[in-house]
Amino acid sequence: MAKGKPKNAFYAQSGGVTAVINASACGVLETARKYPKKIGKVYAGRNGIIGALTEDLIDTSKESVAAIKALRHTPSGAFGSCRYKLKSLEQNKREYDRLIEVFKAHDIGYFFYNGGGDSADTCLKVSQLSETLGYPIQAIHVPKTVDNDLPITDNCPGFGSVAKYIAVSTREASFDVASMAKTSTKVFILEVMGRHAGWIAAAGGLASTQDTEIPIVILFPEVSFDKAKFLATVDANVKKYGYCTVVVSEGVKSPDGKFLADQGLKDAFGHAQLGGVAPVVASIIKEGLGLKYHWGVADYLQRAARHIASKSDVDQAYAMGKAAVELAVKGKNSVMPTVERVSSKPYKWKVGVAPLNKVANVEKMMPKDFITDDGFGITAKCRTYLEPLIQGEDYPPYKNGMPQYVRLKNVAAKKKLGEFKL
């Protein structure tokens, strides 16, 4: 692939989007434009792999240099994302045949897929098309996930910015509740993402530092919820500091293994209500301690908060996109660029590379020694790991008080094939 006539490339975004996935897109597109002898057009899939299957390809050559550059400071997925996992070749050969048909029709020789663990699996399957179905393609995965649960890479682009948002918000809300505690709210509860791993919840612990101590109780999905111990800890904090902040992962579970959020809430008409875990924890505090509380649920706000993105994270997201193209140009297939930590203090990192079959479908959990013995906090080791990831600010440009996020033209490439039913 690296020699001869240039081949076109396919790029797509997959799974939950982040504040910096477009920075990776920016890295891919800007770098691809530097190798015109090897890479022709970059077609972006509209809504991830679905764009490839339905031949809904966006011709990124129609976008201006300025628009592509602005992707670096624009949150969300500029080409649309999807939650769609390719089945195995045995289960659905029709989809693979279709991919090859579309790739052939548009002379696509490079496949860049920007996503998390599930998407790495899709990318791995595509990378095997040369072997399995005799179609030559180089598939490179670009890591992305707020959950920080990909293996091998030190951390995942997307996570650092969520971590910064949660750390900053936790500090700010804690200052607020501390001001109110004398006659009003004494406990603030913030619900954060992370259904399986507690990385994002752990970031709440960064709100408290040596020069700004804050009593924070973290509820990790890795630690079974112990109601009595939790209430005793909150109570002790309120007695000592006058207030307490609770950061609770959406994935925290009761001893019976069920999500704490799943308390079978019903409204006045008996309809089931899908609540968050924050109000559940609030009720537990109200009932157990009788303290006045407030609760918040960050939800999409946390992963879309480009306005307070981590500079480390933006830089790494861009670097992963850039590295993916450089690996492709070097003839690599079935790999994923990674972040390799060189040192924590001062923070230094470089780009590494991992084989995709070691990445796909592997989930990296929080190490046990990142959580304090009482199960409610982060250790010094965890702090050393996390702190570099939220370093630096990378503010978007503003106009009339609002961040200027780009919307691409997203011009569709002309279809050459018949319709395909998903």
Place this chain on the structure above:
Amino acid sequence: MAKGKPKNAFYAQSGGVTAVINASACGVLETARKYPKKIGKVYAGRNGIIGALTEDLIDTSKESVAAIKALRHTPSGAFGSCRYKLKSLEQNKREYDRLIEVFKAHDIGYFFYNGGGDSADTCLKVSQLSETLGYPIQAIHVPKTVDNDLPITDNCPGFGSVAKYIAVSTREASFDVASMAKTSTKVFILEVMGRHAGWIAAAGGLASTQDTEIPIVILFPEVSFDKAKFLATVDANVKKYGYCTVVVSEGVKSPDGKFLADQGLKDAFGHAQLGGVAPVVASIIKEGLGLKYHWGVADYLQRAARHIASKSDVDQAYAMGKAAVELAVKGKNSVMPTVERVSSKPYKWKVGVAPLNKVANVEKMMPKDFITDDGFGITAKCRTYLEPLIQGEDYPPYKNGMPQYVRLKNVAAKKKLGEFKL
């Protein structure tokens, strides 16, 4: 008061805190230090008026110039706030006698109270102590409230920064849901503050502009919730744009006059659950349209978010504190400095002044012509009013990726009196 030996001053923060109430404190303290011939020490009440009643006074002369300066970029109430309303003189003369006792003991001749409508009432009562109980004092109210519901002043310090946070967050989350909508979430619901007035919800409308159109449905407390019309509007947006964002005020009410949030939720054990309105709206959408949704509750995050404060708001908060001291030095009593709008485009404003008896206990609602006829959006007139208030960014300093918010020493002045039971 303006002549002769300098008198000491009392300053306190009251009610819900904001991202910029400390900027007003900064304005008061820095300005007071410029008039040593007229103002001696500034004592801050620990936890608002309670600090005055219990003689828990903070000696702000013990704080460094740098610490006072840092208040300008620090959210929350540095001296602690309170929710405590003085009763009328007839109902509780004991409290007024105590205030005079404390003021006399500490030679206090100026009273600066930083709060909203209820606090203006407290300040008004104190301003009348000269007449009612023969104690000479000048009481000046410093406006503060995220609810933006004080009369006469064009807007209230605290509101602009919440408005900016909500506008920015709504834009970011809308970009997110737009990316996910093809195969996943189609509606995002954001719950915001504002139990009586829809000012904060209105700010969600600023997320959509001519160059960045976003389908947003706003549920105002001023507009009775019409379920069928709401569902039809969300449905039409999803059909047209692929997704829809809903910004819902915590104070939105059903046609029967009850809060929509108060749906009598019960958990599996039959305990009442205090939920937010966002999950209620989510359930209505799920049941009525069967669409996948996400919801967030900003809660304290919105009013504590100093990291994305509006520069207009910070400047005005500081100016109100400064003006309060200048009014005091000029011998004024029972007044409140105000923001007077000179023009919207370009935005120009100046400091005005209002008599306290026209401010206390008056609530400014959204004008009817600020809400579109369908009840779900903001008019051009509303936009012209709101846009200047979110103008400009005023970032705090960062260290290791975290905003550096100051914590004062808050050294207590020596008590001279006996205990007082609240």
